[in-house]
Amino acid sequence: xxxxxxxxxxxxxxxxxxxxxxxxxxxxxxxxxxxxxxxxxxxxxxxxxxxxxxxxxxxxxxxxxxxxxxxxxxxxxxxxxxxxxxxxxxxxxxxxxxxxxxxxxxxxxxxxxxxxxxxxxxxxxxxxxxxxxxxxxxxxxxxxxxxxxxxxx
Numbered sequence: 001x002x003x004x005x006x007x008x009x010x011x012x013x014x015x016x017x018x019x020x021x022x023x024x025x026x027x028x029x030x031x032x033x034x035x036x037x038x039x040x041x042x043x044x045x046x047x048x049x050x051x052x053x054x055x056x057x058x059x060x061x062x063x064x065x066x067x068x069x070x071x072x073x074x075x076x077x078x079x080x081x082x083x084x085x086x087x088x089x090x091x092x093x094x095x096x097x098x099x100x101x102x103x104x105x106x107x108x109x110x111x112x113x114x115x116x117x118x119x120x121x122x123x124x125x126x127x128x129x130x131x132x133x134x135x136x137x138x139x140x141x142x143x144x145x146x147x148x149x150x151x152x153x
Contacts, residue, residue, distance in 0.1 A: 047077035058115035099146035
């Protein structure tokens with residue numbers, strides 16, 4: 001005896017839905033995984049330390065400036081195309097960072113600075129000392145000069 005056509009169609013439909021549910025659960029990749037930027041591993045820890053300072057209450061004022069969150073800062077610092085990548089002296093032709101020592105020296109200086117010094121660094125006001133007299137200026141200048149493409153050594 002053949003089952004009624006309605007019953008076999010219902011069983012088939014339920015089986016297909018069950019397979020679709022199983023298939024959707026078995027996929028662990030998400031769209032976010034595909035969009036994750038490639039971080040340069042040798043930068044990650046240094047970038048995290050630097051970004052903790054920049055994202056702290058001693059960092060730039062988000063009401064006055066477009067400030068990156070901690071996670072955004074790490075991505076912009078640790079990816080080859082990030083907006084902070086040039087500070088590392090990244091050379092796209094070789095894929096190498098030429099200014100690692102200068103970058104770390106500058107970041108270490110900022111990390112060691114007091115909150116007041118960091119605020120002066122991030123948000124200088126007209127009454128503050130000239131740039132060359134501010135905390136970490138020499139380290140910043142050395143880092144920036146190192147990072148300029150085509151510079152003369």
